[in-house]
Amino acid sequence: MRIMPLEKRGISNSRVVYGCMGIGGEWNSTPYTKEDIIIAEKAVEAALSIGITMFDHADIYRKGKSESIFGEILKKRPDLRDQIILQSKCGIRPSDGVLPTRFDFSKSHIISSVDGILQRLGVEHLDILLLHRPDPLMEPEEISEAFNQLRSAGKVRHFGVSNMSSAQIRFIQNSLPEPLVVNQLEMSLARLDWLDQGISVNQKAGLDTNFADGIMEHCQMQDIQIQAWGPLANGKFSGSSLDDAPETVRQTTALVQQLADKYETKPESIVLGWLMKHPARIQPVIGTSSAERIVACKDAVRVAESLTREEWYTLYTSSRGQEMP
Template sequence: MRKMPLEKRGISDSRLVLGCMGFGGGWNRDPYTTEHIKQAQAAVEAALSIGITMYDHADIYTMGKAEAVFGQVLKQQPDLRDNIVIQSKCGIVLAEDGKLTRFDFSKSHILESVDGTLARLGIEYLDVLLLHRPDPLMEPEEIAEAFGILKQSGKVRHFGVSNMSPGQIRFIQRELPDELVVNQLEMNLARLDWLNQGIHVNQQAGLASNFAEGLMEYMQTENMQIQAWGPLARGRFTGKPSDNPSAAELATTELVAKLAKQNETSPEAISLGWLMRHPSRIQPVIGSANPERIIACKDAIEQAELITREQWNELYVTARGAVMP
């Protein structure tokens, strides 16, 4: 079995990641509670039970409470830190009401963000730090200075980005001595631009695609890990349909359920397995704090190996709601 890029670099062999955005309660300044800690503990235990050893955070998740609650989980289980990989993100600035105000890749903001994250998590270092969303004012030299300080001080071991194009990645990478190891993107059966961009080359339909051209090929060429946020499309095909589901959504939900029954597994495992079957070795970030839903993903790795080209393409075409061009 081929290894994924993070595994090749000795960072993580976890094919799935637990996204911790739902930890800590609401996106407000209300303090987290003992109940929130118990909920996070249950989610982590569920993740560990199916072999998930990598955990994804961001300094803004539930206004910092997600990291703080996870820190309490680590405090209760001191041995856990040495057996997991912790990833967090920085670069988004929120207002007091939780609304996004701007992006900030300045040296001072990056350094302050990491210090805050480490304090909330109660740990000495991050395994991976991602720049959350592109900052229009980003200066590669300044980012490199911040990364250098973090690496030399032992506060961050590896760096990556999120929601970036090949040009943006190259722009930053040119000043960095170490390779960026991750790019995290929205990818699921409802968000198909990452596939449509490729098959729509020299097609009129390509004008409607909203995805950086050549990004998938670039990531594979540079051996960067592609992580998929929102891989289950908020449950759209696994029991939580949108308010006004399209014909394509209904048909896809039916097909996912059919394949799950046929393979004696869950719809979640089919949806994730479809993503993971892609040659780029996509690493899904499961954004749920519900233990039952986390455990429902346990067969995803096996389903990625079992799914045939015919089944994969049937899911793709059905989700597209249109035949291949």
């Protein structure tokens, strides 16, 4: 399998990322509990046990509690910090009941956000900081000033984006002295527009496909690591109830299980392996808090290397519910 962009840059060789959105208790201001800490510890241990050494956060996850609870784990295991890559995101300002949810890439907000992230995690620096969602009011020169200040202060080593098109990436990159290293997008066997966009060129069906044109190619050409959030599709093909599921999901779930039996693994590894077989060297960000489901992902790399072209297309065709154009 080809080397990932982050590995090329000497940043990380973790083929899968553990996304920490699921740990930290409820999505409110209620403090997390001892039970929440136990769940988080088991999840992190499960991730480490299958070779995951990269952990993804965002300042808004569980209202900051995801980072805080991870900080508790690092306090108990101070040696762990040097063994992992820490990534977090900023730029979303949730509604406070008076002001609406908005995006903020101002210099002051980026810098203050990072200070809060570092405090909650209890660390001196982030390996990677991502801008969470495109801010219509963003000014690349101001973003560059924030990044330069954070890098000079030793608070962030690398920068990237999330949910952005190739045009937006180029717009920001034009003012930056260092390359953006990550773009995080929703991608899975259930979310296929990133593939449909490409095969629908010169097809009427392409008019209904809403995915940033050229983003896959741009990231590959610029060695920007594509990270997939939601890669397990909330368990749609690996354990979720099929009671009200459409025929395409039932059929695809059956195919996933057949391949899991063939490759002597779990459905989760098939779903991730299918995604990782793409030549963009996609890096899935798994977000389950279940230690059992995390361990079920352990064979994803092996599956990605073993799936045949025919098996890959069979899964793709089944999930999209129609033949290739």
